[in-house]
Amino acid sequence: MLPTSINVIVRDWLNANHILFLGPEENVLVDAGYVTHADTTIRLVRERLGDRPLHRLVNTHCHSDHMGGNAAVQRAFGCPIWIPEGEAPLIETWDTRALWIDYAGQRAERFRFDAIVRPGDTLAMGGYDWKSIAAPGHDMGALMFWNEPERILVSGDALWQRGFGIVLPGEGWRERLAAARSTLETIRSLGPRIVIPGHGAPFTEIDASIDFCLGRITAFEADETKLARYILKVMLSFALMDVGSLEAATLADYLATIPLYREYDRTWFHLGYEELARQLFDDLARSGAIVKRDGRIFPAAA
Template sequence: MAPLPDSVRVAVRGWLNCNQVVLRSAAGHVLVDSGYAACADETLARLREPGMLGADSLARLVNTHCHSDHIGGNAAVARAYGCPITIPRDEVPTIDDWSIQERWNAYVDQYAEPFAYQATIAAGESFRAADRVWEAHAAPGHDMEGLMFFAPEGGILVSGDALWADGLGFVWAHDPPNPFVEAALQALDTIERLRPRVVIPGHGEPFEDVGGALAKARSRLAAFANDPRRTARHMMKVMFVFSMLHRGGIAIAEANRYVESVPCYRDLDERFLGEGIDGLGLRLVADLERAGAMRVADGFARPTMAR
């Protein structure tokens, strides 16, 4: 793991759960992002580890963005620690009207527990934690309302899903010019301008090769920019394996029926592919097995990556 000051602790999770970042100080510890709702007990256990919070209290929970793998544990963390929650200001409409979250999660087969927030933060604002100032910067693309947090002292960036060591969070398919790709590129430009020494991503280990990561992310976005069919196929695979992580896998005999029951697959096919979704579940399993992302045994398909 890339070197970090002792006041910055990271619980590296998998792909169903984002990483948890604990920013420690005598003034009160701050947590960035809370993981997926189905894994809330595991998240709380990780937070209680000596290398994270241990037996200490938590002063505040701050979210980079409001996707289910970043806010799913918010309610559980608030119950356990009695801490206030801060969300990106532009995410307020989707949290104030929780039915928006419910419709979206039903659309893609995900889940997040409702929660109450007490404060908001916007790009251009900042907060203090781990004995340093953290600037909020816009991180659009994967989530158009998302933020990332940068500490000039030490050059530490908490990037959310705007940048990982090997890419970034998926962007939505769209006919060219793709506004989600263009927004994600703007976020990468911001990161390049900030020149962080180390990046703590939403998924994966913290890393120092920021230039290499930016090059990989830009290459991936270039491949998607003018090819909505490719982007739609990629989205289907990402969402399928994500749902299989929280479901624990799927019987091969049920794969097609499952895909037919989740609206996003039909919509993506009708808008960008035009192939029909008959047999799509089996095709997704086969593609993911070839890529090493799923393993099939005894008539059951399971993701190979950690939750």
């Protein structure tokens, strides 16, 4: 379904997929994964690259699961890093709140970028030309990459087979959800034959995926508090995948140390950390996202 020059390295949920384009003139990697898994990322890329050089690393957007390993990949392969124009101010100042790093209990290694990619730019990757398209919503500066002749879209977190990257509540939340909606409409109007997502395997049933996501957006638009609760569950699941496990009795203390939980409880829930911890634990255990063993909480994937 994909040209042989496009190698999709599908990862788990802490890491975004890596897409390695091996072209006649340039080898390009899209997205570098999470910082603590960078050794695996480098090994997977090196296996496919062989003796060839890596000419650049490009990010679809700058969240920790896509750029946390940028610095390590750059050290390993000596390649320049290109990031979306909209992310440049956040990376320059290393804005750990806007990048959802310390703010959300995530980690990433600081890096410097060498060039920016603007919406409308054309990138040569794997012997094909890719048009960069703005994909705001989950991340207002995100980009997608579109090859018209092959009708292939690299969607980042704008569209997965069953879902899309979370959109935060709070100031501007309606605009962010509207942007996510319009990005999905953009994808529909492109009419891709195949989507290479930031998470999960490439897929072809694109209309069904878009319809599913639009339904989620409609549900979130109706209830900001519901959206806020969903975000806390996603962020806690993600952080658990990062740390591996957490002593159940310390969950409330953990929540108290992370600004996101403090802020959301103050704004929407007014439960206090003990009760917030109890409810988040119950919700995640019920949905099967976490399990408790010997007094410790593990992500179900572990």
